Amino acid sequence: MTQTTETPMVELKGVKKRFGDLEVLKGIDLSVDRGKIISIIGPSGSGKSTLLRSVNNLEVIDEGTILLDGVQVNRPDLKGLAYEKHINHIRQNMGMVFQHFNLFPHLSTLDNVTLAPRKLKGMKASDARALGMELLERVGLADKAQVYPSALSGGQKQRVAIARALAMRPKVMLFDEATSALDPELVEEVNLVMKGLAEEHMTMLIVTHEMTFARDVSDWAMFMDGGVVVEANTPEHLFSHPDQERTQHFLRKHLGAQA
Amino acid sequence: MDINLMIDITPLLVEAAWVTVDISARALFFGFFIASALVALRTSRIPPVRWLARAYISVVRGTPYFVQLLLIFYGGPAIGLRLDPFTCGVVVGAFNIGAYMSEAMRGAIESVDSGQNEASRSLGFGRLATLQHIIMPQAAPLMIRSIGVLAIILVKNSSLVSIISVVELTYQAQRLIGSTYKPLEVFMLSALMYIVIIYAVMGIVEFLYRRATRYTFL
Numbered sequence: 001m002t003q004t005t006e007t008p009m010v011e012l013k014g015v016k017k018r019f020g021d022l023e024v025l026k027g028i029d030l031s032v033d034r035g036k037i038i039s040i041i042g043p044s045g046s047g048k049s050t051l052l053r054s055v056n057n058l059e060v061i062d063e064g065t066i067l068l069d070g071v072q073v074n075r076p077d078l079k080g081l082a083y084e085k086h087i088n089h090i091r092q093n094m095g096m097v098f099q100h101f102n103l104f105p106h107l108s109t110l111d112n113v114t115l116a117p118r119k120l121k122g123m124k125a126s127d128a129r130a131l132g133m134e135l136l137e138r139v140g141l142a143d144k145a146q147v148y149p150s151a152l153s154g155g156q157k158q159r160v161a162i163a164r165a166l167a168m169r170p171k172v173m174l175f176d177e178a179t180s181a182l183d184p185e186l187v188e189e190v191n192l193v194m195k196g197l198a199e200e201h202m203t204m205l206i207v208t209h210e211m212t213f214a215r216d217v218s219d220w221a222m223f224m225d226g227g228v229v230v231e232a233n234t235p236e237h238l239f240s241h242p243d244q245e246r247t248q249h250f251l252r253k254h255l256g257a258q259a
Numbered sequence: 260m261d262i263n264l265m266i267d268i269t270p271l272l273v274e275a276a277w278v279t280v281d282i283s284a285r286a287l288f289f290g291f292f293i294a295s296a297l298v299a300l301r302t303s304r305i306p307p308v309r310w311l312a313r314a315y316i317s318v319v320r321g322t323p324y325f326v327q328l329l330l331i332f333y334g335g336p337a338i339g340l341r342l343d344p345f346t347c348g349v350v351v352g353a354f355n356i357g358a359y360m361s362e363a364m365r366g367a368i369e370s371v372d373s374g375q376n377e378a379s380r381s382l383g384f385g386r387l388a389t390l391q392h393i394i395m396p397q398a399a400p401l402m403i404r405s406i407g408v409l410a411i412i413l414v415k416n417s418s419l420v421s422i423i424s425v426v427e428l429t430y431q432a433q434r435l436i437g438s439t440y441k442p443l444e445v446f447m448l449s450a451l452m453y454i455v456i457i458y459a460v461m462g463i464v465e466f467l468y469r470r471a472t473r474y475t476f477l
Contacts, residue, residue: 058377058381088384090383091381092382092383095381098377098378102374102378104379105397106396106397119388119392
């Protein structure tokens with residue numbers, strides 16, 4: 001395969017993170033190739049969300065290295081404004097989707113999507129509008145362009161949040177439990193949008209509780225517990241024949257609870 | 260009641276009321292910038308800067324406005340700070356209201372959900388751009404009404420600058436009583452003018468509040 005010689009899109013080496021005395025990430029290594037989809041599963045408190053948030057430096061790691069397309073994300077050597085400039089630039093290349101959507105309530109749906117390209121890339125209003133409409137179309141919400149977030153359902157909010165993240169043309173998309181706060185009947189519409197992205201070979205890192213979804217879309221699945229990667233494998237293997245007892249236990253409990 | 264007298268002195272009082280409006284508006288304007296600076300200083304990464312801002316706010320809030328006014332007007336020259344009465348009224352008013360306003364602003368900013376900051380930062384917006392485009396538009400409705408209350412207090416406090424002989428509404432009223440010996444008529448009329456000013460302030464505040472919250476009604 002020629003892919004192995006390519007620079008990974010996202011690479012983590014020996015990532016450690018502490019909150020006070022509690023070490024939540026105890027040395028994580030991970031490599032995500034271009035166009036691949038990695039799912040991270042695990043119990044709450046396992047460190048999976050912290051790991052995802054570390055990738056775009058919403059959490060500042062204590063040790064290790066994070067690379068985006070070969071460029072180092074965490075830069076302990078940079079201070080103050082130099083660091084700000086660096087991280088703002090890096091973050092423009094990563095889209096992040098949050099559990100609680102975090103749409104901007106004072107902006108219309110369309111403005112939520114176009115704000116970043118207009119202000120950060122200096123895109124012309126008409127171009128931004130066209131881009132915004134195209135993205136809203138893609139998530140099936142073009143008819144809601146002028147509506148404010150308060151008038152949207154949870155599933156619609158999350159689809160707008162995805163469009164907003166895509167508006168910066170990111171190299172990678174990070175999903176932090178994107179469907180966990182949704183009513184069960186609204187999960188599917190968000191999953192469909194994510195599947196659409198998968199088909200377009202968007203590189204994605206997905207922290208999720210949706211085991212079925214993770215199995216269906218991922219190229220690689222990771223089970224985390226207690227700040228370490230317990231097991232990582234193809235989703236077929238990890239979900240059907242996990243090697244580790246902790247993984248088996250988690251899946252049994254989780255799938256049992258789902259049924 | 261001497262209605263004719265009241266009609267006669269109305270122009271003089273209106274003129275003085277305008278000074279009250281002028282001094283309060285200027286104090287509010289500069290106070291806003293002082294408040295913004297205090298908010299910035301209070302979130303500084305350098306601890307002594309934060310302490311200084313906090314200490315300043317404590318001193319202002321812990322002393323009467325009247326004393327602050329006398330201190331700067333009569334005590335100022337001793338350290339080379341010579342201000343004419345009107346300027347002194349504006350400066351002390353601005354620094355006084357700025358301290359209170361900074362607390363109102365900080366409270367409003369802090370009550371915006373932290374997820375808003377994260378979402379904005381994750382898109383690549385810097386700290387200031389996030390404050391400008393995301394946080395302030397949401398914090399504004401939360402602070403407008405408390406700033407309005409402070410503006411009303413500012414207008415009423417401005418009557419105290421009569422002590423340093425700024426010819427504003429209250430000073431003028433006292434002068435007119437000296438020449439007419441009709442305190443009831445003069446003070447009633449001046450009180451009425453304060454009410455008019457304060458209702459105007461409340462109207463402006465409500466207008467701004469509705470503008471700032473437009474999005475929640477659409």
